[in-house]
Amino acid sequence: MNWRAIQTLYISEMARTGRTLGQSVISPVISTCLYFVVFGSAIGSRISEVQGVSYGAFIVPGLIMLSLMTQGISNASFAIYFPKFIGTVYELLSAPVSFVEIVTSYVGAAATKSAMLGLIILATSTLFVSIHIAHPVWMVVFLVLTSITFALFGFIIGIWADNFEKLTVIPLLIVTPLTFLGGTFYSLDMLPPFWQKVTLINPVVYLVSGFRWSFYNTADVSVGLSLLMVCLFLSVCIGVVAWIFKTGYRLKS
Amino acid sequence: MAEPVIEIRGLSKTYESGFKALENVDLDIKRGEIFALLGPNGAGKTTLINILCGIVNPTGGSARAGGFDVIREFRAAREKIGLVPQELTVEPFTKVWSTVAFSRGLFGKPKNNAHIERVLKDLSLWDKRKNATRELSGGMKRRVMIAKALSHEPEILFLDEPTAGVDVELRRSMWNVVRGLREHGVTIVLTTHYLEEAEQMADRIGVIQNGEIRLVDETAALMTQLGEKRLAVVLAEPLERVPDALADYDLRLAEEGRRLVYTYNAATGTTGVKQLFHDLDAAGVAFVDVDTEQSSLEEIFVNLVGADR
Numbered sequence: 001m002n003w004r005a006i007q008t009l010y011i012s013e014m015a016r017t018g019r020t021l022g023q024s025v026i027s028p029v030i031s032t033c034l035y036f037v038v039f040g041s042a043i044g045s046r047i048s049e050v051q052g053v054s055y056g057a058f059i060v061p062g063l064i065m066l067s068l069m070t071q072g073i074s075n076a077s078f079a080i081y082f083p084k085f086i087g088t089v090y091e092l093l094s095a096p097v098s099f100v101e102i103v104t105s106y107v108g109a110a111a112t113k114s115a116m117l118g119l120i121i122l123a124t125s126t127l128f129v130s131i132h133i134a135h136p137v138w139m140v141v142f143l144v145l146t147s148i149t150f151a152l153f154g155f156i157i158g159i160w161a162d163n164f165e166k167l168t169v170i171p172l173l174i175v176t177p178l179t180f181l182g183g184t185f186y187s188l189d190m191l192p193p194f195w196q197k198v199t200l201i202n203p204v205v206y207l208v209s210g211f212r213w214s215f216y217n218t219a220d221v222s223v224g225l226s227l228l229m230v231c232l233f234l235s236v237c238i239g240v241v242a243w244i245f246k247t248g249y250r251l252k253s
Numbered sequence: 254m255a256e257p258v259i260e261i262r263g264l265s266k267t268y269e270s271g272f273k274a275l276e277n278v279d280l281d282i283k284r285g286e287i288f289a290l291l292g293p294n295g296a297g298k299t300t301l302i303n304i305l306c307g308i309v310n311p312t313g314g315s316a317r318a319g320g321f322d323v324i325r326e327f328r329a330a331r332e333k334i335g336l337v338p339q340e341l342t343v344e345p346f347t348k349v350w351s352t353v354a355f356s357r358g359l360f361g362k363p364k365n366n367a368h369i370e371r372v373l374k375d376l377s378l379w380d381k382r383k384n385a386t387r388e389l390s391g392g393m394k395r396r397v398m399i400a401k402a403l404s405h406e407p408e409i410l411f412l413d414e415p416t417a418g419v420d421v422e423l424r425r426s427m428w429n430v431v432r433g434l435r436e437h438g439v440t441i442v443l444t445t446h447y448l449e450e451a452e453q454m455a456d457r458i459g460v461i462q463n464g465e466i467r468l469v470d471e472t473a474a475l476m477t478q479l480g481e482k483r484l485a486v487v488l489a490e491p492l493e494r495v496p497d498a499l500a501d502y503d504l505r506l507a508e509e510g511r512r513l514v515y516t517y518n519a520a521t522g523t524t525g526v527k528q529l530f531h532d533l534d535a536a537g538v539a540f541v542d543v544d545t546e547q548s549s550l551e552e553i554f555v556n557l558v559g560a561d562r
Contacts, residue, residue, distance in 0.1 A: 002328065008358025012347075019346060087342030091401065094306040095359045096331040252310050253268060 005097045006105045013079055013109030024075065024113060025120065028067050032121045035063055036128045039185060050187050051218040056129040061212040062184030063125070064118045068143065069150045069179055069204070071117050073171050076110035076154030081161050084251075093252065099245030103155065110151035111144070118143050131215070138223075139214035145230045146207055152237035159250050178204045183212075188220040203229060257281035258409060258440045259305065263314035266300050266464075274300040275464040277314070282442060284408075287435055289455035289472075290444040297464040298444035299339060302411045306336045319408055332360060335407035339414040339444075341394050343401075345387035349378055352386060353400045360405035372400045375430055392423040399430070410434060412443040416450060428454060452476055477518065483546045484526060486513040489539035498536040502529055513538070519547075 017024045040056035047055040083089040092102060125131060133139050161167040182204025188196050199205055200221070210226025213219035219226070243249070259282040266275040274297045282288045290298045303309040305316055305323055316323045319333035344352055353369050373379045376396040381389060386397055395415070402410060412431070416424045431441055431454065445451050451458045452472060459469040468475070491510035502525070507514050513533075517524050533540065 002361040004361045004363065005359050008355055012351075012355050015351075016346075083344070086345070087338075087340055088344050090306075090308055090336065090338050090342065091356060091359065093308045094331060094334070094336045096328040096361055097359065098328075248310055252308060 002097050002101050005095060006101050006108075009102070009105035010109050013106060014112065016079070017109075017113055024071075025117060028071055028117055029120055029124055032063055032067060032124060035059070036125065040128055050190075051216065053216050053218075054129060057131060058187075058212075058216075059185055060122070060125045060129065060131060061215050062182075062208050064121050064143075065146065065182075065204070065208050065211050066179050066184055067121055068114045068118050068146045069175060069207075070171060072110055072114040072147055072150030073154035073157065073175060075113050076107055076151040077158035077161065077167055077171075078154075079106050079110060080155055080158035081167055084158075084162075089251070099241070102245075103152075103241055107148060107151040107155050110154060111147040114151065115143055115147040118147070133215050134217040135214040139211070142207070142211045142214055142226075142230065145234060146211070149230060149234045149237055152234070152241060156237065156240050156244065159244055162250065178202050183208045183220060203233060206230070256284055258284040258319055259442070260317045261301075261305075261314070262316070264301070264304060264311055264316055265313035266297075266304060266309060267312050273464055275304075275311075278461075278464070278466050280459060280466055280469065282440060283457075284440055285435065285438050286456040287431065287441045287443070287454055289451035289458045290442065290461055291446065291448065291451045291458050292444075292461035293446055296461045298461055299413055300464075301461070302336070302413050302442070302444065306334055306411065307331055332405070333408040335402035335405065335410045337395075337398050337402045337410070337412050337415060339417060341391060341398070341418075343386040343394050343397050346385055348383055348385055349373070349389070349397055349400075350382040352397065353404050356401040357404035362405045368406065369400075369404060372403050375433065376400050377426065392419055395419060395423070396427075399427070403434075407439065409440045409442065412441065414444055414446075416445070416447075481547075482517055482519045482524075484515040484517065484529075485544040485546065486515070486533065486538075486540045487511065487542040487544065488513060489541050492538070496536045496538065499529075499532055499538075502532075512544075513540075 036056065039059055044055040044059075049055070050058045083092060122131070157167065157170050181199065182202050183199070184204075188199060188205070188209075191199060206221055206226045206229035209220040210223055210230065213223050213226070244251070259280070261278055261280040264275055264278040264280075265273075267273050278297075278301065290301065292298050300309055304311045305318055307323065307327055311324075318330040321327075321330035321333075323330045347355070350369070350373070353373065354364070354366075357365070357369065370379070373382055376399060378393070378396050378400055381393060386394060389397065399412075399415075410431075415427060419427070431443075435441060443450075443454065455472050457469060458472050458475050460467045460475075470478070485507065488511055492506060492513070493510060495504045495506060495513070502515055504513050504515055506512070515526075515529055517526070
């Protein structure tokens with residue numbers, strides 16, 4: 001293992017966040033605040049408690065998940081797409097590093113950023129509602145696993161994309177609908193029975209449900225199943241990334 | 254012969270499109286030499302370098318750099334290699350110093366500010382070290398790329414078309430840097446499609462065309478072989494035939510007798526030009542102008558590979 005290369009890449013990726021503070025941290029925080037104002041205060045005040053917590057507090061775990069997923073994807077996909085786009089990827093490919101080092105640093109940095117962002121949003125939300133975390137350790141486990149999984153997913157998109165449109169099409173057309181329909185803003189038992197079944201094919205449901213359980217001890221699906229699903233997505237992403245580097249897909253000719 | 258630092262055996266590359274970029278290339282590059290890969294555009298120069306650096310996967314054959322297989326022992330091999338690719342590509346938002354230090358770290362070398370300072374100074378980049386690379390001119394960006402390639406103290410440096418789009422001054426200072434590197438024992442492989450460039454810089458030249466190495470030779474030997482020049486004497490009055498007094502020169506008349514063309518080899522030492530002018534005078538042939546012409550790379554290729562084209 002070329003640890004120094006991992007360290008170098010990781011630090012340079014984190015430094016990029018520093019340079020783009022507005023884009024990477026401030027804008028997601030602002031949009032989360034807007035969700036709170038609209039759904040938490042304005043509309044939320046008319047909604048009765050959900051699963052024993054106020055609606056404003058109920059949506060907090062879902063909002064954090066929403067940011068973890070979208071930001072994890074956009075950070076990691078852009079991080080690897082950009083060197084491909086401007087051509088500096090040559091250096092990465094000609095360096096004495098294997099895919100393990102490349103993925104560890106890029107995905108590690110992107111996951112770190114989204115996990116940090118999740119915590120910032122959590123802190124922000126305490127300004128609006130009072131939050132109680134029932135299982136802090138599990139909260140962190142879900143936070144970390146989800147960050148890594150979606151950073152990996154973003155990395156795959158960044159490799160696959162050969163133009164800017166492709167870079168945004170999957171987050172826009174697949175990930176955003178799945179996150180909105182994944183129980184961020186509602187509990188599954190609010191849905192008609194038929195849609196309760198349909199929604200179970202949405203992977204995001206399991207992530208949000210498990211994460212919410214770590215806060216309020218209530219869940220739509222069992223926690224074990226949530227954890228299993230997170231690990232399953234993680235394994236699928238790792239498998240795809242391993243295949244990409246084995247074949248040099250979209251990286252080497 | 255010094256031990257080869259790069260050994261290429263039967264290397265082939267066929268791209269997915271079916272284009273054969275390299276066919277069964279065998280090549281040894283000696284430690285400490287400057288080797289020029291000379292060939293027209295699309296000859297396979299960049300593909301060859303990219304395979305050695307790990308950017309392109311070969312479809313056949315093997316290559317070793319610094320004694321290590323470039324695929325099976327890629328870490329050890331790549332640590333010894335620095336690459337300056339043809340296109341100007343530098344990360345636009347980082348500062349010169351950080352991007353060079355980044356390259357060193359990426360290649361697994363411990364921090365060494367003194368080395369980076371030396372590299373930046375050698376390339377006249379020291380004053381620009383705090384500038385973001387996007388603020389630099391094209392020539393300066395090229396220097397940054399060289400600095401990045403030298404940041405990890407490679408034993409082998411690949412320069413892919415290093416002087417494409419580079420002004421005379423930068424070209425000269427780049428060659429000084431390259432010569433300095435060779436004095437420190439760095440092996441340098443450069444690609445070019447300019448014969449003059451290969452001639453000025455290289456100890457040995459390999460001619461590549463259509464993905465095959467046609468010829469590898471010492472520069473001096475190759476220039477003798479290829480250094481044919483033509484001297485055209487523009488006459489004051491057209492001649493019907495070459496005067497007998499000048500029969501020894503193997504002259505021919507061109508442009509309806511208005512030019513006398515003398516072919517000689519500039520690399521052999523004695524060109525006979527001075528004597529020719531003297532004899533022209535003696536024979537009473539008046540001339541108004543002279544013109545010299547060197548074999549172009551295209552002509553050289555025709556000479557080299559004329560048989561099978």
